[in-house]
Every structure is written in C-alpha cells, then in structure tokens.
Amino acid sequence: MCIRGLHAAGLPSAPDGVAEDNWRYALEVACLIVGGDRYQAAGDDMGAAICRGILNANFPGWRERVDIDVMRRAAQITQNAIEEKEWQEALRSSARMRLPASDLRAWPHLKNQAVAHRRLQCPVGQGGFHAGIVRHALNCLAPEFSDDASSSIFYIYDCGSERRRHVDPEIRKVVAGRGVGKPLDFLFLSHFDRDHINGVPLLLHETKGLRVDTVVLPYVDEAERLMAFGKAINRSKSAGSDRFFTDMILDPVAALQAFGPRQIIFVTGEPGPRRTPEAPPVHSPSSPEDGRPYWKAVSDDHAGAFGFRQVSGAVIVDNLSFQIFGGMEMGGWRLVPYVERADLDVIERFECAIEILQKWDRGSFQKKTRDLDIRKELITTYQIKVAQAYxxxxxxxxxxxxxxxxGPAAPEMAGAIDISPGAASANLAKVGWLGTGDAELRSDAAIEQFKRHYFSELPFTSTFVLPHHGSINNSDPLQLFSDVDRFVAAAWSKRWQHPSNQLVSQIENLDRDFRHVTAEPGTALNEACVVFWP
Known part of the structure; x- marks a missing residue:
C-alpha cells in the first residue's frame, strides 16, 4: 500500500478546526483500517490480521477520540493514495529500509523470514539493567519477556544500581514477566563495579529468580579486581560487607558457579601487552541440546583472536560474537561484545603501590595475590591500603x-519495522543497540579502536547508551557517534553530575533523541522492532 504523501512527502495538512496531533492520529488509524480492508479483499489474512493487531494495540479507543467526519476525510485521503502499480514499486523500494509501524509498505515482507526483538532499559537510577528478547516473528509482532522460552532467546546486560531499593523492584518485575525459574540464556556483565552487578544474587536466586545458562564478562586478573575493590571502598566503606561483590573480587568463577550456569565465558579483548593465562584450546560454546533455539559463539578471527581456550571453570577468548537463529546467515540476530581494556601502566602503578604499602618485595605482587588467603587479607584487614593504592x-x-x-545478522540484506518508541524511516535496517558499560571512549585512540571493532555494526546502530552514565570523563562531546538516532544515559546522581550537561547539550545540537533513564518508572525505555530478510 503506497500511502502517497503520508510518509514519503510528509503528512497532509490538517483540515481547518482539527488539531494537528488529532489529524496525524486519524491518518495513522485510517492507514491501518484501509490497509486491513485491502489485505482482506486480496485474500491476505495475515496482512489483515497484522493491521487489526496494530490498530488494537496502539490505537485503543480511536472511535471515541476521532470525530466521524475527520475519520472519513482521513480514510478518503488514504484510499486516494492507493494505486497498485505504485504499491508494487513501493514494496520493492522499501525492502531494505527501516519503516515506522504505521507504514504499511513493511508488513507484506513478514511473509518471509523475520525476527522480532524487544529491549528494555530499566529505571534503576545510577546503575545498569538492560533486558532483551529475540524470537522468530511468526505470529509475534513484538515479543514479551513472558514468551515461550522454547522459542526465544532472553539476555540481560548488567544488573545493579547504586541503591538496591531502585534495582530490586525492577528485577522482580523482569523475573515475574519471564517467570520464576525460567531460562536466562545470557547474562553479560560489563565490569565489576557494584552498581552494575549487585542485583545478580536476586536475579539468579534459587527460588525467586531465573536459571542462567551462559555468563559473559571481561577477563581481568587479580590486580584489576583488587583495583575495583579499592575504587568501591573509596566511594563507600560498606562495599566490604557486600558478600557477592567481595566474592567476585576474590574468585569470580566460584562466585558465579554458585548460581549454576552451564558455562562462563571470559572475553579478553584485542590482543596486546596484557597478562592472560596460558590455556589449552576448546570447542566453541553453543546452545544447550535441549530443544531450545540454536546459537553458537564464533571466535572473531579477523580481529586477531586465537580461538577459545579452557581455563579453570570457564572458557576464555580474545573476541567473539554470538550468532542466534542462524547468525551471519539471513534471518538471525547477533550479540557482539567488545572489551575496552584498562591502561597497563595504571595497573602496574597499583601493584607497585600495594608492594610498598605492604612492604612486599618489588615485583612480588602477581605471585603473592595468586594466593586466595592473601587476597582475602587485602580486602579485609588491609582494605584501606587497597583503596589508597587505587x-x-x-x-x-x-x-x-x-x-x-x-542487532540483526546480515543487516545490509534486511529491512526493519520500528514498533516503539518510534523513529523516522531510514534507508537501511537501523535498529541495533549498543551498550558501553563504563568504557572510556574519550581519547582518539580509544574511539578509533572502538570504531574499528564495531565497523560493521555502527551504521546499523539506532540506540547508543552513553558510557559511565553519561560522564564527561568517558565521552568526547565533539566525537559522539552522531549517526545514531537515540542516546541514553542510565543515571541519577547529582554527586557525579551524570549525565553531563555538556554531553546533553551536544546531543541536542545534533538534533538527536536523548533519553535520561532515572529511577522513575516513567523514564524506562521500551523498544521493539521486527526485522525481515526479503
């Protein structure tokens, strides 16, 4: 259905006496009604059902809101825009575009292979809690977290907040939506800060939480984990009494294995001058053989990875991507981690400071901290010294x-439908999401390396979560990724000035959508899309 003038050339002006927002509303309703009738007349029951479904879901009570004469006029404009020859051409030209849900050119493509995706940036204040679900789009326009686990992949990126009273209710909502005891296919943890991980024990609680299959996190050695502890103590002395946090500092594999994951994967990042354990090769991780949707982990060889290696209780790899529902083939989805590593000079200064404060021999830090008892002593008896060293x-x-x-696999071959929160049409399937944890993306070198890693994904990224809650120390206002549609800051802290006013002003100058997700429920960002491969 080529709605001439409604999407390509802009909306027709509102009739005299009709408010612009009511006229836009009437035209969108008319598109769905006329489109449904056209599909029905052509014997396309699926197309008609899709139109009815969108109408009922997105425009409840339209009969009461729109005056009957206004509705007739909107319907007539829509009818006049329908011409079969133009319609077929419109379908061909829109096959690899992102279109809003009210544009009927997209829906006929769902007869082909399609994937539906929903993601939610939860309102947890100063922290991070992002949930996403992917499934085949047949009979599913926008998946819910409660969708059958046998046909969907459910993942979470970070789970924590500076204040537990902000994150715990959101965890309970997500668990209730998914179902207590239901599978969580992937748990990604960006780093070891408490405001990104302190909700994990509730999320994975044996009787109140989800069953995690695969946990993915950056590989960091004893020095970096102790640095994370020192940072936490500098902010709050109570960090030392957080059992899960201290367990993660001492031995992350043991801490996570307590929740029964099938596998733990450490990602080291770009090969370089860092210390990683020697380990034998192992087969690449993949989905469990229980009839659930298939996925596989692929070592990212073009980035210099050496494949998967087995370490005690876990798998380690330099770079990888997770290919879901076929991966790089058409009809799939991809989850692609990237590790932005700390400066090795900073780590070595920390080690040297501990050696001096503890009166250890120069160069003995690594050997000594391999001993679990010494690590325990550092975070209990000598925690103030660890904080000073950091x-x-x-x-x-x-x-x-x-x-x-x-984001979608093979996006250059795909088209997309933006269901929520609403985005303008684009000439490519631009529906990807990029979360950045607390990565430092301010220096030219860091930005260049980040762009190199995500070279194929950035053009298809619609939503970009600013690193470190929108801190000015982690982003350069003059080097923001301006091609995205939407920036997000998950933050609620006057103490740290997050998000930075300078960053927000620059985003406004770029005329991009900015979403500040706080602890207020109304600030949650709920996004949904359908991707198809014509």
Whole structure:
C-alpha cells in the first residue's frame, strides 16, 4: 500500500478546526483500517490480521477520540493514495529500509523470514539493567519477556544500581514477566563495579529468580579486581560487607558457579601487552541440546583472536560474537561484545603501590595475590591500603569494561519495522543497540579502536547508551557517534553530575533523541522492532 504523501512527502495538512496531533492520529488509524480492508479483499489474512493487531494495540479507543467526519476525510485521503502499480514499486523500494509501524509498505515482507526483538532499559537510577528478547516473528509482532522460552532467546546486560531499593523492584518485575525459574540464556556483565552487578544474587536466586545458562564478562586478573575493590571502598566503606561483590573480587568463577550456569565465558579483548593465562584450546560454546533455539559463539578471527581456550571453570577468548537463529546467515540476530581494556601502566602503578604499602618485595605482587588467603587479607584487614593504592594509581578512572552490540545478522540484506518508541524511516535496517558499560571512549585512540571493532555494526546502530552514565570523563562531546538516532544515559546522581550537561547539550545540537533513564518508572525505555530478510 503506497500511502502517497503520508510518509514519503510528509503528512497532509490538517483540515481547518482539527488539531494537528488529532489529524496525524486519524491518518495513522485510517492507514491501518484501509490497509486491513485491502489485505482482506486480496485474500491476505495475515496482512489483515497484522493491521487489526496494530490498530488494537496502539490505537485503543480511536472511535471515541476521532470525530466521524475527520475519520472519513482521513480514510478518503488514504484510499486516494492507493494505486497498485505504485504499491508494487513501493514494496520493492522499501525492502531494505527501516519503516515506522504505521507504514504499511513493511508488513507484506513478514511473509518471509523475520525476527522480532524487544529491549528494555530499566529505571534503576545510577546503575545498569538492560533486558532483551529475540524470537522468530511468526505470529509475534513484538515479543514479551513472558514468551515461550522454547522459542526465544532472553539476555540481560548488567544488573545493579547504586541503591538496591531502585534495582530490586525492577528485577522482580523482569523475573515475574519471564517467570520464576525460567531460562536466562545470557547474562553479560560489563565490569565489576557494584552498581552494575549487585542485583545478580536476586536475579539468579534459587527460588525467586531465573536459571542462567551462559555468563559473559571481561577477563581481568587479580590486580584489576583488587583495583575495583579499592575504587568501591573509596566511594563507600560498606562495599566490604557486600558478600557477592567481595566474592567476585576474590574468585569470580566460584562466585558465579554458585548460581549454576552451564558455562562462563571470559572475553579478553584485542590482543596486546596484557597478562592472560596460558590455556589449552576448546570447542566453541553453543546452545544447550535441549530443544531450545540454536546459537553458537564464533571466535572473531579477523580481529586477531586465537580461538577459545579452557581455563579453570570457564572458557576464555580474545573476541567473539554470538550468532542466534542462524547468525551471519539471513534471518538471525547477533550479540557482539567488545572489551575496552584498562591502561597497563595504571595497573602496574597499583601493584607497585600495594608492594610498598605492604612492604612486599618489588615485583612480588602477581605471585603473592595468586594466593586466595592473601587476597582475602587485602580486602579485609588491609582494605584501606587497597583503596589508597587505587587512588594513587588511577585517581577515579574506570577499569576494563565490556561493551555489547545487539542487532540483526546480515543487516545490509534486511529491512526493519520500528514498533516503539518510534523513529523516522531510514534507508537501511537501523535498529541495533549498543551498550558501553563504563568504557572510556574519550581519547582518539580509544574511539578509533572502538570504531574499528564495531565497523560493521555502527551504521546499523539506532540506540547508543552513553558510557559511565553519561560522564564527561568517558565521552568526547565533539566525537559522539552522531549517526545514531537515540542516546541514553542510565543515571541519577547529582554527586557525579551524570549525565553531563555538556554531553546533553551536544546531543541536542545534533538534533538527536536523548533519553535520561532515572529511577522513575516513567523514564524506562521500551523498544521493539521486527526485522525481515526479503
């Protein structure tokens, strides 16, 4: 259905006496009604059902809101725009576009293979909690977290907040929506800061939470974990009494294995001058053989990865992507981590400071901290010294952080339908999401490396979550990724000035959508789309 003038050339002007928003509303309703009638007359029951479904879901009570004469006029404009020859041409030209849900050119493509996706940036204040679900789009326009686990992939990126009273209710909502005891296919943890991980024990609670299959997090050694502890103590002395946090600092594999995951995957990032354990090769991780949707992990060889290696209780890899529903083939989805590593000089300064404060031999840090008892002693008896060493070595800088891209496979061959929150049409299937944890993306070198890793994904990224809650220390206002449609800051902290007014002003100058997700329920960002491969 080529709605001439409604999408390509802009909406017709509202009739005299009709408010512009009511006229836009009437035209969108008319598109769906006329489109449904046209599909029905052509024997296309699926197209008609889709139109009815969108109408009922997105425009409830339209009969009461729109005057009957206004509705007739809108319907007549829509009818006049329908010409079969133009319609077929419109279908061909829109096959690899992103279109709004009210544009009927997109829906006929759902007869082909399609994937539906929903994602939610939860309102947890100063922290991070993002949930997403992917499934085949047959009979499913926008999946819910409660969708059958046998046909969907459910993932979470970070789960924590500076204040537990903000994150715990959101965790309970997500678990209730999914169903207690239901599978969580992937849990991605960006880094070890408490405001990104302190909700994990509730999320994965044995009787109140979800069953996690695969946990993915950045590989960091004893020095970086102790740095994370020192940073936390500098902010709050109560960090030392957070059992899960201290367990993660001491031994992350043991801490996570307590929740029964099938596998734990450490991602090291770009090969370089860092210390990673020697380990034998192992087969690449994949989905469980229980009839659930298929996925596989692929080592990212073009980025210099050496494949998967087995370490104690976990798998380690330099770079990888998760290919879901076929992966790089048409009809799939991809989850692509990227690790932005801490400066090795900062880590070595921290080690040196601990050696001096503890009166250890120079160069003995690594050997000594391999001993679990010594690590325990450092975070209990000597936690103030650990905090002092961190402040000396790093100031208030962040350490290694794992970013995550979520978007369609083979997007250059795909088209997309934006269901919510609403975006203008685009000439490509631009519906991807990029979360950045607390990565430092301010220096030219860091930005260049980030762009190189996500070279194929950035053109298809619609939503970009600003690193470190929108801190000015982690982003350069003059080098924002301006091609995205929407920037998000998950933050609620006057103490840290998050998000930065300078960043927000620059986003406004770029004429991009900005969403500040706080602890207020109304600030949650709920996004949904359908991707098809014509």
């Amino acid at each position: 402040k000396y070595a790093a100031g208030n800088r962040n350490v290694t952080s794992l970013c995550l891209y979520s």
